[in-house]
Amino acid sequence: MQAHRVPARSALVSVGLIVLLAIQVVAPALADAKLVPVLRREVPQLARRHAKLHVARPCKDVYQAGVRGKERRRLLPGDVLRVKEQDSRSGPPRLIVTTSDGVELRVGLACLSQQRPDYSYRGKGSFEAFYSGLLRDLPRLIEGYVALAKQHGYHIPVTDPETKQLHDDWQRAEAALDQLSWVRSELFKMAYSGRSERTVLQREADWILGRGETFIRGFAGAAPAETKEKLKKIYLLLNKLASVRGTCARVRRLQEEIDKLAADDKYSALDPAHRARLVSEDTAKLHTEQATWQTKLNTTVVEVRTALMGLGLKVR
DSSP states (O other): OHHHHHHHHHHHHHHHHHHHHHHHHHHHHHTTOSOOBOOGGGHHHHHHTTOEEEESSOBOSEEETTSTTOBOOOBOTTOEEEEEEEOOSSSSOEEEEEOTTSOEEEEESTTEESSOOSOOSSSOOOHHHHHHHHHHTHHHHHHHHHHHHHHTTTOOOSBOTTTOSBOHHHHHHHHHHHHHHHHHHHHHHHHHOOOOHHHHHHHTTTTSTTSOHHHHHHHTTOOOHHHHHHHHHHHHHHHHHHHHHHHHHHHHHHHHHHHHHTTOOTTTTSOHHHHHHHHHHHHHHHHHHHHHHHHHHHHHHHHHHHHHHHTTOOOO
């Protein structure tokens, strides 16, 4: 009996090491972030163990299972779902999930998280607690995006060359950027929007009716002047976070220019010593510019996090 237990134990150790290595690759980039996206390759496993999932932002790609072409109410942050099975239909992967009231839905992956977010549309908290919750995870998420970009030479591949499927890190990076984009959109509406209170009540009736006048007016963009000014400052800081993607792309393009310079025939007509000096000078200029952009990349999230904390917000 004991002779047969060793291979099993060894296999478990091997699996454990593989999982640990996977965690070590991802953890430095996305440690402690609350948004844990559902990766495409994880769908079968989540279905097998009937995993519990959370809604990270309003889900629009939602249909009632077994009812052809009929769209159901939105799923919103605060909703908890239980995976029943993988959707067998063709197209992008979807899950068949069960809501807390027992309704089965077909839902896409983009709006889902494997951890509970810091905010909820279903709760009864204050307006300040609501928008503060939206912001709390963003610095850590974008810090994670930067770390992933650095791991891949500032260019995260869309597809994995081994599996020919969407790369896990690309999905993680896109999830972080999409979350930032959604929160920016929400903050813009609250800080600058001229939406009417009645329009908000009509469009958001599935969750906002019981929130109280102060919350509803704030969400509609009619918060007190002091709060509006604070929201505008926050929105401008989120714009700085959004610039990180372009900064990564700039660092990558400069590296490509540096790599091409040695093989460039721009100075081929000159004698070797003269050509070497000019190439060296051009390379030094590119390295200096690249270092400037890398410094910006390394400091942007820190600056934004510090500024948000200076506004009284608790962020990661």
